[in-house]
Amino acid sequence: MNETAMTRREWLLTDRPQSRLQARLGRAYVTWGRFAANRLAVIGMLIILGLIVLAIFAPLLAPYSPYVGDLAKSRLLPPDAAHWLGTDDQGRDILSRLIYGSRLTLQVVVLVAIIAAPLGLLVGTVAGYAGGWVDAVLMRITDIFLAFPKLVLALAFVAALGPGIGNAIIAIAITSWPPYARIARAETLTVRNSDYISAVRLMGASPWRIVLRHIMPLCISSLIVRVTLDMAGIILTAAGLGFLGLGAQPPLPEWGAMIASGRRFILDQWWVAAMPGFAILIVSLGFNLLGDGLRDALDPRGSSQ
Amino acid sequence: MSTLLDVKDLRVSFPTRTGVVEAVRGVSFTLGRERLGIVGESGSGKSQTGRAIMGLTPEHGRISAEKLEFNGIDLTRASKAERRALRGKRIAMILQDPKYSLNPVMSIGRQIIETLRTHEPVGRAEARRRALDMLAAVQIRDPERVFGLYPHEVSGGMGQRAMIAMMLVAGPELLIADEPTSALDVTVQLDVLGILHRLVADRGMGLIFISHDLRLVSSFCDRVIVMYAGRIVEELPASRLSEAEHPYTRGLLNCMPKIGVDRHPLPVLDRRPEWAL
Amino acid sequence: MSTAERRMPARRANRRAFATLKSIAGFVVVVATTYLGLLAVTFFIGRVVPIDPVLAIVGDRAPSHVVERVRQEMGFNLPYYQQFFLYVKGVLQGDFGTSVLTTNPVMTDIRRVFPATMELATVGTVIGAAFGIPLGVLAAVRRGSLADQIVRIVGLVGYSVPIFWLGLLALLVFYARLGWTSGPGRMDVVFEYTFTPITGFFLLDAILNRDWAAFRDIVSHIVLPGSLLGYFSLAYISRMTRSFMLNELSQEYIVAARAKGLSETRIIWGHALRNAAVPLVTVIALSYAGLLEGSVLTETVFAWPGLGLYITNSLQNADMNAVLGGTIVIGSVFIAINLLSDVLYRMLDPRTRTR
Ligand SMILES: Nc1ncnc2c1ncn2[C@@H]1O[C@H](COP(=O)(O)OP(=O)(O)O)[C@@H](O)[C@H]1O
Ligand SMILES: [Mg+2]
Secondary structure, three states: OOHHHOOHHHHHHOOOOOOHHHHHHHHHHHHHHHHHOOHHHHHHHHHHHHHHHHHHOHHHHOOOOOOOOOOOOOOOOOOOOOOOOOEOOOOOEHHHHHHHHHHHHHHHHHHHHHHHHHHHHHHHHHHHHHOHHHHHHHHHHHHHHHOOOHHHHHHHHHHHHOOOHHHHHHHHHHHHOHHHHHHHHHHHHHHHOOHHHHHHHHOOOOHHHHHHHHHHHHHHHHHHHHHHHHHHHHHHHHHHHHHOOOOOOOOOOOHHHHHHHHHHHOOOOOHHHHHHHHHHHHHHHHHHHHHHHHHHHHOOOOOOO | OOOOEEEEEEEEEEEEOOEEEEEEEEEEEEEOOOEEEEEOOOOOOHHHHHHHHHOOOOOOOEEEOOEEEEOOEEOOOOOHHHHHHHEOOOEEEEOOOHHHHOOOOOOHHHHHHHHHHHHOOOOHHHHHHHHHHHHHHOOOOOHHHHHOOOHHHOOHHHHHHHHHHHHHOOOOOEEEEEOOOOOOOHHHHHHHHHHHHHHHHHHOOEEEEEEOOHHHHHHHOOEEEEEEOOEEEEEEEHHHHHHOOOHHHHHHHHOOOOOOOOOOOOOOOOOOHHHHO | OHHHHHHOHHHHHHHHHHHHHHHHHHHHHHHHHHHHHHHHHHHHHHHOOOOOHHHHHHOOOOOHHHHHHHHHHOOOOOOHHHHHHHHHHHHHOOOOOEOOOOOOEHHHHHHHHHHHHHHHHHHHHHHHHHHHHHHHHHHHHOOOOHHHHHHHHHHHHHHHOOHHHHHHHHHHHHHHHOOOOOOOOOOOHHHHOOOOOOOOOHHHHHHHHOOHHHHHHHHHHHHHHHHHHHHHHHHHHHHHHHHHHHHHHOOHHHHHHHHOOOOHHHHHHHHHHHHHHHHHHHHHHHHHHHHHHHHHHHHHHHOOOOHHHHHHHHHHOOOHHHHHHHHHHHHHHHHHHHHHHHHHHHHHOHHHOOO
């Protein structure tokens, strides 16, 4: 086949990739095509990218300080040209607080994902690969955690550990890993007896090496989908904890806590409580759309499209 | 012999993301009160031909025909409701695998009664009696017991008998059997075929028997249609199958094992693009 | 296989009985270990917390000999496994300790508030199922249509919106601005002196009492939080219904049902939905459990005197006995609901029944 005559698209879509890289890029290209064809998924992705940009450039983008307001002149102002989303009871610009709050939101989802996903992945792959009583015990523990009321348990944890965003993250992570373990185990079971894994085993690889190097990577894509779909739930739980005064503490501009402090003014200055809620809604909608799109693109069989 | 079914230039196509799939491309035949076999390899359009006659083409499929007449009724003009009234009452269909084609959460008896009561205003007791009679007619020894069983509780052969009972209970004139024995154990295939044969003969029904097994079709039917890539490539009486002219039919015949003949090398079915034209 | 089975009916019956016994034993083990796990976690939270539980009872300023005496009385000087044993024993007898805030035994408090939560969650689930199932069916049948898209968006928003915030906005609009509904609480103070609770489910009690004025008042109080929870339940139920229905509608038995000449209505509702109902039961049960949990936030917003509000009030006052008692009760209900949905699943699906 003449390489030079191929367009980039043909090179990506070829039936006979010349290298592993080309095959991977080709697969990624096909997946991307399926994803990009889904308009809602692209919107979701844009929302999340927007969130990340806001978080990174918060000091540049926020028009005012998120912590210090003009108590004398700008208390509880309705949305106008100077304060697009109005001001709160401390005279602080709500837009600026929301922009800084995106950092907290991102921090929560990233940290929960970093703690819970590897934990679930480890439990699930070990259970699936080892089988026998190891599997039985690990899965029983997983099922026990799965049968718990997540939010209430997180509440109890935070109540015990003391309020604060760090403890809220730990509590949410502790209650979030079981579904990942289930998924990882299911994936492991499907590949455990495949010829490919047998070949690796015959070559003398140790069980740990097989699990870490060969099985875990295979579980990643379904795990990513599930984690993305869970992000919205994590954000809502974190906001709920914040609303109850158990998450981030004032004056941190956490969105749930902002709703709680705006609650007192809901009758006359509705925007104080309403604006942070919109922010939460948009971001968790973004994660849900993105997660749906990823699921459909990565797993065209299982999707309900 | 009066004509039961008259099909002329039947076409079924499916628009898909990668282009239009033409499943059936101009099929024509007529059927009296006889047994017509349709053979062809998987994907040759046999099932879609049968489903088009039933009016069960999937929603996104496009269907056209110069003529599609059942007992003088123009099926291309008939309304949805008219076609529905025909289904189960005058034209019935048996599907391949009773494991999937019977409703798993409904008892066999209720599924048979449902066909009957959809088409005839019969009372409960009467419906039950006729369902039991029908179960006996498909040679189920203990109809009372099988009546109350759920599909997962019976074997494949028993399930297919129940399927036949469900489809024939309202007394249709035309039966389309789409690979009715392909999913069954070889030992029960003959039992089920025997039952089908008897019922078709006794009731004077027309039968379209779809299969990929040329020998089965030739021994069971009066006439055989051979399909390839959505077209009929050959039509001939079952008794003169050995005189088939088309190379595809000859290929199919060649692939059937014969006792006492050296099978080395194994023959491979030849497919030429020009046959599909 | 079937002929072999026919030849040995006695042995088959034995095997069946054994299988049934085994599945019951499995059930018991699952429920027992799950419950023990739940108690282990609450025990851990209650005992290994930074706050000394003894100090929480006697106060920081109590003299040290008092602290020591209480520590011994409460068994806090024993090794953890013995403490856990005593703890499990206590919980199994319904002893969750005393609430610092109300000075009542926690169990007494929970008995008083729990019906309010159940009533709200029940109303929410009924609304969620009554709208969610037909919407899910519609979306599946008209797949890809505008209706399908709308149902999908409605569901996605339901998944994404913070419930407490939506509750606040609902109160603002429908109670404060429009005056269509009553505000926070379960019923007007006016009725509190004349109304006699019987079951603790006020809607039911009002009917039993034939107190129609109270009934109207209770309805106008429950309609906002009930619809709110109903919306969340609807989001989940409609989405799952759609996916189950799409799966069922692609099955061969649907083609067979069409070949019998059944009407689409009968095929969709009588055949496909009847099959989809099997997994849907689990979904509805899970959604009910989810609403019980969601009550923590909803009740706070609507000042609904249920378990959720009880837990959050206790949280704010570091009343750990009450918090953990509430957690155990909600956890127990979760376990019970899971069990119940399993049993219902078996009843609905003949394939899981042994005959
Ligand atoms: N729902 C459908 N959508 C798209 N193509 C279809 C559909 N159903 C059948 N086809 C195509 O129509 C052709 C004929 O199918 P079918 O009649 O089932 O073949 P047979 O029964 O002879 O095996 C096949 O190529 C198949 O891929
Ligand atoms: Mg077929």
